[in-house]
Amino acid sequence: MTGLFTACAFALNIAESAFPMPLPGVKLGLANAVALCALVLLGAKEAFIVTLLRVFLSWLASGNVFSLACSIGGALPAVAVMSLLYGRFSNDLSMPWISVAGAWAFNAGQIAVVTYIVKDIRVALYILPLLAAGTAAGWATGLLAQNACAKIGGRINEDIDRQ
Secondary structure (H helix, E strand, C coil): CHHHHHHHHHHHHHHHHCCCCCCCCCCCCHHHHHHHHHHHHCCHHHHHHHHHHHHHHHHHHHCCHHHHHHHHHHHHHHHHHHHHHHHHHCCCCCHHHHHHHHHHHHHHHHHHHHHHHHCCHHHHHHHHHHHHHHHHHHHHHHHHHHHHHHHHHHHHHHHHHHC
């Protein structure tokens, strides 16, 4: 299952990179919906594995070290935040809100990496449009993950019941 989730996340990441976005660093983050599904259906460890493998596969496909640094710097905090919130507050927070929090963590991590690399604190001001975009994208991917988890989880339970 972890390999299947990784393949889906990688495919979505590659497909999403083909679409032009209005601002640099802004993406819908469809691969994060897969990570959230992995978290809910498989557990936190598997969500981290899916995310790390997706980031490294994307790096191998692109060869862009700057992109690798930004992806790792954003993806690890995103999965950590989503894991923490899902583990402690899944009864109080919807999946879209957990996804929004993950998007914000991704944006903050990404900005921290870029600010460190270019050595200019003014880059941190870019966090404002990223957070706005991250809120909308996080909500959309959270809804997608919620629906996907309901479908996939139902199928997994059906398969377990048959065995």
